[in-house]
Amino acid sequence: LPAIASLDQIKRALDINTLIGDIERGFVAYSRGETVVPPVGYLAFDAPNAGDVHIKYGYIRGEEFWVVKIASGFPGNAGRGIPANNGLMLLFRQDTGELATILLDEGHLTDVRTAVAGAIAAKFLASKVERIGVLGTGVQARLQVQMLSLVSPCRDVVVWGRATDRVALYERDMTALGYYVRVAASTRDVAAACNLIVTTTAARTSLLASADVRPGTHITAMGADAPGKQELDPALVARADVLVADSRSQCLDHGELAHSARAKLIDPARVRELGEFISDRSLGRRSSDQITIADLTGVAVQDIQIATHVHRRLQY
Amino acid sequence: LPAIASLDQIKRALDINTLIGDIERGFVAYSRGETVVPPVGYLAFDAPNAGDVHIKYGYIRGEEFWVVKIASGFPGNAGRGIPANNGLMLLFRQDTGELATILLDEGHLTDVRTAVAGAIAAKFLASKVERIGVLGTGVQARLQVQMLSLVSPCRDVVVWGRATDRVALYERDMTALGYYVRVAASTRDVAAACNLIVTTTAARTSLLASADVRPGTHITAMGADAPGKQELDPALVARADVLVADSRSQCLDHGELAHSARAKLIDPARVRELGEFISDRSLGRRSSDQITIADLTGVAVQDIQIATHVHRRLQY
Numbered sequence: 086l087p088a089i090a091s092l093d094q095i096k097r098a099l100d101i102n103t104l105i106g107d108i109e110r111g112f113v114a115y116s117r118g119e120t121v122v123p124p125v126g127y128l129a130f131d132a133p134n135a136g137d138v139h140i141k142y143g144y145i146r147g148e149e150f151w152v153v154k155i156a157s158g159f160p161g162n163a164g165r166g167i168p169a170n171n172g173l174m175l176l177f178r179q180d181t182g183e184l185a186t187i188l189l190d191e192g193h194l195t196d197v198r199t200a201v202a203g204a205i206a207a208k209f210l211a212s213k214v215e216r217i218g219v220l221g222t223g224v225q226a227r228l229q230v231q232m233l234s235l236v237s238p239c240r241d242v243v244v245w246g247r248a249t250d251r252v253a254l255y256e257r258d259m260t261a262l263g264y265y266v267r268v269a270a271s272t273r274d275v276a277a278a279c280n281l282i283v284t285t286t287a288a289r290t291s292l293l294a295s296a297d298v299r300p301g302t303h304i305t306a307m308g309a310d311a312p313g314k315q316e317l318d319p320a321l322v323a324r325a326d327v328l329v330a331d332s333r334s335q336c337l338d339h340g341e342l343a344h345s346a347r348a349k350l351i352d353p354a355r356v357r358e359l360g361e362f363i364s365d366r367s368l369g370r371r372s373s374d375q376i377t378i379a380d381l382t383g384v385a386v387q388d389i390q391i392a393t394h395v396h397r398r399l400q401y
Numbered sequence: 402l403p404a405i406a407s408l409d410q411i412k413r414a415l416d417i418n419t420l421i422g423d424i425e426r427g428f429v430a431y432s433r434g435e436t437v438v439p440p441v442g443y444l445a446f447d448a449p450n451a452g453d454v455h456i457k458y459g460y461i462r463g464e465e466f467w468v469v470k471i472a473s474g475f476p477g478n479a480g481r482g483i484p485a486n487n488g489l490m491l492l493f494r495q496d497t498g499e500l501a502t503i504l505l506d507e508g509h510l511t512d513v514r515t516a517v518a519g520a521i522a523a524k525f526l527a528s529k530v531e532r533i534g535v536l537g538t539g540v541q542a543r544l545q546v547q548m549l550s551l552v553s554p555c556r557d558v559v560v561w562g563r564a565t566d567r568v569a570l571y572e573r574d575m576t577a578l579g580y581y582v583r584v585a586a587s588t589r590d591v592a593a594a595c596n597l598i599v600t601t602t603a604a605r606t607s608l609l610a611s612a613d614v615r616p617g618t619h620i621t622a623m624g625a626d627a628p629g630k631q632e633l634d635p636a637l638v639a640r641a642d643v644l645v646a647d648s649r650s651q652c653l654d655h656g657e658l659a660h661s662a663r664a665k666l667i668d669p670a671r672v673r674e675l676g677e678f679i680s681d682r683s684l685g686r687r688s689s690d691q692i693t694i695a696d697l698t699g700v701a702v703q704d705i706q707i708a709t710h711v712h713r714r715l716q717y
Contacts, residue, residue, distance in 0.1 A: 086405075086407060086505065087505070089402075089405060089503075091402060121444065121445075123442060123443060123444065126439060126442050126456065126458060127439060128437065128439065128458060128459070128460070128467060129437075130460075130467075130495060130498075132462070132463070133495065133496045134496050134497070136497075136498050138458075138467070138493075138498065140442065140456065140458060140469065142442060142444060142454075142456060143444070144444070144446075146448070147448070151444060151446075151454070153456065153471060155469060155491070155493075157493065157498030158498070159496075159497050159498040162497050162498070165497075167497050167499065171497075171498050171499060171500070173491075173500060175471070175489075177454075177471075177473065179446060179449065180449045180450050180475075181450070181452075181475050181478050181481075181483050181487075182446075182452050182454065182473030182474070182475040182478070182487050183483065183487060184487070184489060184505070187405075187503065189402065189403070189500070
């Protein structure tokens, strides 16, 4: 029988310090065209409860495994004491097709690989971080900040969220984790205080105006991952000196950059991929007053890499 | 943790007599448009070994589970003592998205549900079976005959295959299972002796000529399941009185019927679906001299139904 790992075992197996390199190598392979990643499979449910499922799968040529990730979101679960997001990953051997490991991560590895991508973007694009600004108060608002500790010693956080009770919970939880957290009354206050901003909301119109953003700011926008979602002022995207996408095609199609591209405010040819910045450090920030924006929509190579990372570290 | 079942446990849980009804209900739901079955996911490998993977997934509206099947074929495995075909099925709850059961069936359930479809086609289309003709000597050449015992008491088999050693193995194995097996020198001899013929080969040109087939014969053609594969003379398909597809769209696109449809030898409107015959018995054979052809390409609803069947019968 193949190995099967529970969420607890998976959490113990994760080593964030080596994971960041594994995921960086994944982005490089993706941007070099060394990955095979077919279109995402999708299932939607409207009864008895609304929900949807994404099936992502693929592999890096020449590596050991191919990976299938099945991730579900059933928002109504929350009211019944069941997590809304769930999922698992399956690793199979490239040489024989055999199933190697079942990772019952319940969606946690997706959260982690998403946050690690934010840390990678900051590593290659941000100036020395004075203060971390966060829009949103959910899982990514927390994990993105925690993963930034891999690339910056900054522990000062300025958070903004719509729901005051959730902001208060965020402040309490992150303070307990050793962060110095200040609550901002507006996104403008966040932008005034911070030179690194992570946007993690489900917003559908701009939250962050161009005029409010200081020169030298790096922004990682990861909330907009589907058509219709938007967090940044298209004028801010147009003003940015450096535009980076985890996947150029995805970001221009349904990420944050899609809005400014569709409005012809940016030349799509300006958009480079994160994997290019990782393999060529000369592409990064050129001065301390450039504005840089990383648009993260999530690519299957992150799943491939984190699943392989966990598999290799698991002690059964 | 979700339940996880090995191939042995799955084999013990299968109850073929109730499975046939479960799969019939699946075909009916499919033909009534009650299923949600997105396009099949596909991965191909060329190094280090050639192989491919199909990911089928979907659900029947209003039922308890949705199902994902991952099936791989790595032909080079055989030389290394590893099965060429492999796979697993995963059942998830429609109401919450939660994983219910992992069925490590190694591809066996695909073999069984494919053979059961042949028995269903015979049940609704064949005359009283005098003798069962089989083209091919592989897994389906065996299982199709075995599953026919659900719908006919006939135990007389006439087999034809290209490789004499494999024909001899077939004869030995099926004789041991209680069948009376005769080896035919040609497909013409099969057709002369039998009024039910199952074609299970990977042929890419017609094996069975129209002139050789007796009036009253029912043919289940299940070898042609991809572009380029073909087992029957298009003239035979054109001559048939009744044409049945498991999936009209699939069979006309890449099944046996695709060849005669493309050559405009049949009117696609003549092709009915197996689910229609199951729910309306008046559609079946009208006389003992009609020729009926069932083209089976495999539909995900069969996977959904067999996975649910096994899940419900498993005793953990």
